[in-house]
Protein backbone atom coordinates (compact mmCIF):
# COMPACT_ATOMS: atom_id res chain seq x y z
CA UNK A 569 0.00 0.00 0.00
CA UNK A 570 2.78 2.37 1.01
CA UNK A 571 4.53 1.67 -2.25
CA UNK A 572 1.50 2.57 -4.30
CA UNK A 573 1.08 5.86 -2.51
CA UNK A 574 4.70 6.71 -3.12
CA UNK A 575 4.52 6.02 -6.85
CA UNK A 576 1.38 8.10 -7.09
CA UNK A 577 3.16 11.02 -5.53
CA UNK A 578 6.04 10.62 -7.95
CA UNK A 579 3.82 10.51 -11.02
CA UNK A 580 3.24 14.27 -11.48
CA UNK A 581 6.96 14.94 -10.97
CA UNK A 582 7.88 12.32 -13.57
CA UNK A 583 5.30 13.69 -15.98
CA UNK A 584 6.68 17.16 -15.52
CA UNK A 585 10.25 15.97 -16.13
CA UNK A 586 9.31 14.07 -19.25
CA UNK A 587 7.35 17.00 -20.69
CA UNK A 588 10.22 19.42 -20.00
CA UNK A 589 12.67 17.05 -21.64
CA UNK A 590 10.53 16.55 -24.73
CA UNK A 591 9.65 20.19 -25.19
CA UNK A 592 13.32 21.19 -25.06
CA UNK A 593 14.21 18.42 -27.51
CA UNK A 594 11.51 19.61 -29.89
CA UNK A 595 12.77 23.18 -29.90
CA UNK A 596 16.37 22.04 -30.29
CA UNK A 597 15.32 19.99 -33.29
CA UNK A 598 13.45 22.54 -35.34
CA UNK A 599 15.28 25.65 -34.26
CA UNK A 600 11.82 27.25 -34.25
CA UNK A 601 11.57 27.19 -38.05
CA UNK A 602 8.06 26.20 -39.18
CA UNK A 603 8.06 22.63 -40.53
CA UNK A 604 6.18 21.66 -43.66
CA UNK A 605 3.99 18.58 -43.47
CA UNK A 606 5.32 15.58 -45.35
CA UNK A 607 2.24 13.31 -44.98
CA UNK A 608 4.29 10.20 -45.69
CA UNK A 609 2.47 7.17 -47.06
CA UNK A 610 4.19 3.81 -46.68
CA UNK A 611 1.68 2.15 -49.00
CA UNK A 612 2.76 4.29 -51.97
CA UNK A 613 5.22 1.80 -53.50
CA UNK A 614 6.04 3.94 -56.55
CA UNK A 615 7.12 6.80 -54.30
CA UNK A 616 9.16 4.44 -52.09
CA UNK A 617 10.93 2.97 -55.13
CA UNK A 618 11.83 6.44 -56.40
CA UNK A 619 12.97 7.36 -52.87
CA UNK A 620 15.23 4.29 -52.73
CA UNK A 621 16.71 5.23 -56.09
CA UNK A 622 17.42 8.82 -55.02
CA UNK A 623 18.82 7.63 -51.71
CA UNK A 624 21.23 5.17 -53.31
CA UNK A 625 22.33 7.74 -55.89
CA UNK A 626 22.64 10.88 -53.80
CA UNK A 627 23.00 9.86 -50.15
CA UNK A 628 24.42 6.35 -49.75
CA UNK A 629 27.92 7.51 -50.72
CA UNK A 630 28.16 9.19 -47.32
CA UNK A 631 25.30 7.76 -45.23
CA UNK A 632 24.64 4.11 -44.44
CA UNK A 633 21.27 2.63 -43.50
CA UNK A 634 22.99 -0.28 -41.86
CA UNK A 635 20.02 -1.58 -39.84
CA UNK A 636 18.34 -2.47 -43.09
CA UNK A 637 19.20 -5.17 -45.67
CA UNK A 638 19.09 -4.74 -49.45
CA UNK A 639 16.94 -7.85 -49.70
CA UNK A 640 14.31 -6.58 -47.31
CA UNK A 641 14.06 -3.26 -49.14
CA UNK A 642 13.77 -5.04 -52.49
CA UNK A 643 11.04 -7.36 -51.19
CA UNK A 644 9.06 -4.67 -49.35
CA UNK A 645 9.18 -2.28 -52.29
CA UNK A 646 8.49 -4.91 -54.93
CA UNK A 647 11.86 -4.58 -56.69
CA UNK A 648 13.21 -7.81 -58.29
CA UNK A 649 16.53 -8.85 -56.70
CA UNK A 650 18.54 -8.69 -59.94
CA UNK A 651 17.31 -5.15 -60.73
CA UNK A 652 18.06 -4.08 -57.17
CA UNK A 653 21.65 -5.37 -57.40
CA UNK A 654 22.20 -3.97 -60.86
CA UNK A 655 20.75 -0.49 -60.47
CA UNK A 656 20.60 0.34 -56.79
CA UNK A 657 23.63 -1.30 -55.16
CA UNK A 658 26.84 0.37 -56.24
CA UNK A 659 29.17 -1.65 -54.00
CA UNK A 660 29.80 -4.54 -56.40
CA UNK A 661 31.16 -6.81 -53.63
CA UNK A 662 27.85 -6.55 -51.72
CA UNK A 663 25.34 -9.39 -51.71
CA UNK A 664 21.57 -9.06 -51.66
CA UNK A 665 21.40 -10.29 -48.04
CA UNK A 666 23.94 -7.74 -46.78
CA UNK A 667 23.24 -4.85 -44.46
CA UNK A 668 23.23 -1.48 -46.22
CA UNK A 669 26.66 -0.38 -45.02
CA UNK A 670 28.80 2.15 -46.78
CA UNK A 671 32.52 2.33 -47.13
CA UNK A 672 33.18 5.77 -45.71
CA UNK A 673 35.58 5.82 -42.78
CA UNK A 674 33.86 7.86 -40.01
CA UNK A 675 37.18 9.29 -38.77
CA UNK A 676 38.13 10.58 -42.19
CA UNK A 677 34.63 11.90 -42.78
CA UNK A 678 34.93 13.88 -39.58
CA UNK A 679 38.02 15.60 -40.95
CA UNK A 680 36.34 16.34 -44.29
CA UNK A 681 32.96 17.57 -43.08
CA UNK A 682 33.57 18.47 -39.43
CA UNK A 683 31.08 15.72 -38.46
CA UNK A 684 30.68 12.11 -39.56
CA UNK A 685 27.55 11.49 -41.68
CA UNK A 686 25.25 9.63 -39.27
CA UNK A 687 23.44 6.40 -40.13
CA UNK A 688 20.02 7.32 -41.52
CA UNK A 689 17.99 4.15 -40.92
CA UNK A 690 16.14 5.75 -38.03
CA UNK A 691 16.57 9.42 -38.85
CA UNK A 692 12.89 10.02 -39.56
CA UNK A 693 12.05 9.06 -35.98
CA UNK A 694 14.46 11.46 -34.32
CA UNK A 695 14.34 15.25 -34.32
CA UNK A 696 10.96 16.37 -35.67
CA UNK A 697 10.00 13.15 -37.49
CA UNK A 698 9.36 12.97 -41.26
CA UNK A 699 8.23 16.61 -41.34
CA UNK A 700 11.62 17.72 -40.08
CA UNK A 701 13.43 15.60 -42.65
CA UNK A 702 11.24 16.86 -45.49
CA UNK A 703 11.81 20.46 -44.43
CA UNK A 704 15.55 19.82 -43.99
CA UNK A 705 15.92 18.61 -47.58
CA UNK A 706 14.12 21.69 -48.88
CA UNK A 707 15.69 24.46 -46.80
CA UNK A 708 19.33 24.61 -47.86
CA UNK A 709 20.10 28.21 -48.80
CA UNK A 710 23.08 30.25 -49.89
CA UNK A 711 25.29 31.45 -47.04
CA UNK A 712 28.81 32.51 -48.05
CA UNK A 713 29.99 32.40 -44.43
CA UNK A 714 29.75 28.57 -44.41
CA UNK A 715 32.50 26.24 -45.73
CA UNK A 716 30.28 24.87 -48.54
CA UNK A 717 28.54 28.18 -49.16
CA UNK A 718 25.21 26.81 -47.89
CA UNK A 719 23.35 26.71 -44.62
CA UNK A 720 20.14 25.04 -43.53
CA UNK A 721 17.04 26.46 -41.88
CA UNK A 722 16.26 23.53 -39.57
CA UNK A 723 19.88 22.43 -39.01
CA UNK A 724 21.81 25.69 -38.61
CA UNK A 725 25.52 25.43 -39.50
CA UNK A 726 25.10 21.90 -40.82
CA UNK A 727 28.29 20.09 -41.89
CA UNK A 728 26.61 18.46 -44.91
CA UNK A 729 27.06 20.06 -48.34
CA UNK A 730 23.86 20.63 -50.35
CA UNK A 731 24.22 17.45 -52.40
CA UNK A 732 20.97 18.09 -54.30
CA UNK A 733 22.04 21.55 -55.45
CA UNK A 734 22.22 20.63 -59.14
CA UNK A 735 18.60 19.47 -58.95
CA UNK A 736 17.20 22.30 -56.86
CA UNK A 737 19.34 25.25 -57.90
CA UNK A 738 20.61 27.87 -55.47
CA UNK A 739 18.03 29.00 -52.93
CA UNK A 740 18.19 32.48 -51.49
CA UNK A 741 16.77 33.53 -48.15
CA UNK A 742 14.74 36.66 -48.77
CA UNK A 743 13.45 36.97 -45.20
CA UNK A 744 16.25 38.98 -43.65
CA UNK A 745 15.14 39.64 -40.09
CA UNK A 746 11.44 39.07 -40.86
CA UNK A 747 9.64 36.17 -39.23
CA UNK A 748 9.60 33.22 -41.66
CA UNK A 749 6.30 32.02 -40.16
CA UNK A 750 4.56 35.37 -40.74
CA UNK A 751 1.65 35.31 -43.20
CA UNK A 752 -0.24 38.00 -45.01
CA UNK A 753 -3.42 38.56 -42.94
CA UNK A 754 -5.59 38.86 -46.07
CA UNK A 755 -4.28 36.27 -48.51
CA UNK A 756 -2.77 33.88 -45.94
CA UNK A 757 0.36 33.57 -48.09
CA UNK A 758 3.81 33.49 -46.53
CA UNK A 759 5.35 36.93 -46.55
CA UNK A 760 8.90 35.83 -47.14
CA UNK A 761 10.92 32.64 -47.38
CA UNK A 762 13.36 30.76 -49.54
CA UNK A 763 13.22 30.91 -53.31
CA UNK A 764 15.39 29.63 -56.12
CA UNK A 765 17.57 32.30 -57.72
CA UNK A 766 16.24 32.67 -61.31
CA UNK A 767 19.83 33.01 -62.56
CA UNK A 768 20.93 29.74 -60.97
CA UNK A 769 18.07 27.31 -61.45
CA UNK A 770 18.48 23.58 -61.00
CA UNK A 771 17.50 20.80 -63.39
CA UNK A 772 14.17 20.33 -61.59
CA UNK A 773 11.28 22.75 -61.15
CA UNK A 774 10.41 23.58 -57.51
CA UNK A 775 7.39 21.21 -57.74
CA UNK A 776 9.53 18.34 -59.08
CA UNK A 777 12.11 18.99 -56.37
CA UNK A 778 9.44 18.91 -53.66
CA UNK A 779 8.18 15.60 -55.03
CA UNK A 780 11.72 14.20 -54.93
CA UNK A 781 12.24 15.43 -51.35
CA UNK A 782 8.92 13.80 -50.48
CA UNK A 783 9.94 10.46 -52.06
CA UNK A 784 13.24 10.51 -50.15
CA UNK A 785 11.44 11.32 -46.90
CA UNK A 786 8.91 8.59 -47.58
CA UNK A 787 11.69 6.07 -48.17
CA UNK A 788 13.53 7.02 -44.97
CA UNK A 789 10.28 6.95 -42.97
CA UNK A 790 9.71 3.43 -44.33
CA UNK A 791 13.30 2.46 -43.39
CA UNK A 792 12.69 3.55 -39.83
CA UNK A 793 9.66 1.28 -39.58
CA UNK A 794 9.57 -1.35 -42.30
CA UNK A 795 6.83 -3.26 -40.44
CA UNK A 796 4.39 -0.38 -40.76
CA UNK A 797 2.23 -1.88 -43.50
CA UNK A 798 2.06 -5.30 -41.79
CA UNK A 799 1.27 -3.60 -38.49
CA UNK A 800 -1.70 -1.80 -40.01
CA UNK A 801 -2.92 -5.03 -41.61
CA UNK A 802 -2.61 -6.85 -38.29
CA UNK A 803 -4.76 -4.13 -36.70
CA UNK A 804 -7.51 -4.85 -39.22
CA UNK A 805 -7.30 -8.61 -38.53
CA UNK A 806 -7.60 -7.94 -34.81
CA UNK A 807 -10.76 -5.89 -35.37
CA UNK A 808 -12.22 -8.60 -37.58
CA UNK A 809 -11.45 -11.20 -34.94
CA UNK A 810 -13.07 -9.08 -32.24
CA UNK A 811 -16.19 -8.60 -34.38
CA UNK A 812 -16.46 -12.34 -34.96
CA UNK A 813 -15.75 -13.09 -31.32
CA UNK A 814 -18.51 -10.73 -30.29
CA UNK A 815 -21.06 -12.79 -32.23
CA UNK A 816 -20.04 -16.02 -30.48
CA UNK A 817 -19.81 -14.34 -27.08
CA UNK A 818 -23.31 -12.95 -27.57
CA UNK A 819 -24.77 -16.31 -28.63
CA UNK A 820 -23.10 -17.98 -25.68
CA UNK A 821 -24.47 -15.37 -23.32
CA UNK A 822 -27.99 -15.95 -24.69
CA UNK A 823 -27.54 -19.68 -24.22
CA UNK A 824 -26.36 -19.31 -20.60
CA UNK A 825 -29.06 -16.87 -19.57
CA UNK A 826 -32.02 -18.32 -21.40
CA UNK A 827 -33.30 -20.33 -18.37
CA UNK A 828 -32.56 -17.67 -15.73
CA UNK A 829 -35.59 -15.58 -15.07
Ligand code: HEC
Pocket residue numbers: 623626627628629630631681683684685686688691694695701704725726727728729731732784
Ligand atom coordinates in the same frame (compact mmCIF):
# COMPACT_ATOMS: atom_id res chain seq x y z
C1 HEC B 1 29.12 14.34 -49.11
C2 HEC B 1 28.61 13.52 -48.04
C3 HEC B 1 27.13 13.53 -47.79
C4 HEC B 1 26.12 13.20 -48.68
C5 HEC B 1 26.26 12.73 -50.12
C6 HEC B 1 24.88 13.32 -47.94
N1 HEC B 1 25.12 13.72 -46.66
FE1 HEC B 1 23.73 13.97 -45.21
N2 HEC B 1 25.19 14.50 -43.88
C7 HEC B 1 26.54 14.56 -44.16
C8 HEC B 1 27.25 14.99 -42.98
C9 HEC B 1 28.75 15.19 -42.87
C10 HEC B 1 26.28 15.18 -41.97
C11 HEC B 1 26.50 15.62 -40.52
C12 HEC B 1 26.28 17.09 -40.45
C13 HEC B 1 26.51 17.69 -39.07
O1 HEC B 1 26.35 16.97 -38.07
O2 HEC B 1 26.81 18.88 -39.03
C14 HEC B 1 25.00 14.87 -42.58
C15 HEC B 1 23.78 14.97 -41.91
C16 HEC B 1 22.56 14.60 -42.43
C17 HEC B 1 21.31 14.63 -41.73
C18 HEC B 1 21.11 15.06 -40.29
C19 HEC B 1 21.16 13.84 -39.43
C20 HEC B 1 21.11 14.17 -37.97
O3 HEC B 1 20.11 13.85 -37.35
O4 HEC B 1 22.07 14.76 -37.47
C21 HEC B 1 20.35 14.17 -42.58
C22 HEC B 1 18.86 14.01 -42.29
C23 HEC B 1 21.00 13.88 -43.83
N3 HEC B 1 22.34 14.15 -43.71
C24 HEC B 1 20.33 13.42 -44.95
C25 HEC B 1 20.94 13.19 -46.17
C26 HEC B 1 20.23 12.77 -47.35
C27 HEC B 1 18.73 12.46 -47.42
C28 HEC B 1 21.14 12.70 -48.35
C29 HEC B 1 20.88 12.37 -49.81
C30 HEC B 1 20.02 13.31 -50.50
C31 HEC B 1 22.45 13.05 -47.79
N4 HEC B 1 22.27 13.35 -46.46
C32 HEC B 1 23.63 13.07 -48.50
C33 HEC B 1 27.14 14.25 -45.37
C34 HEC B 1 26.48 13.87 -46.51
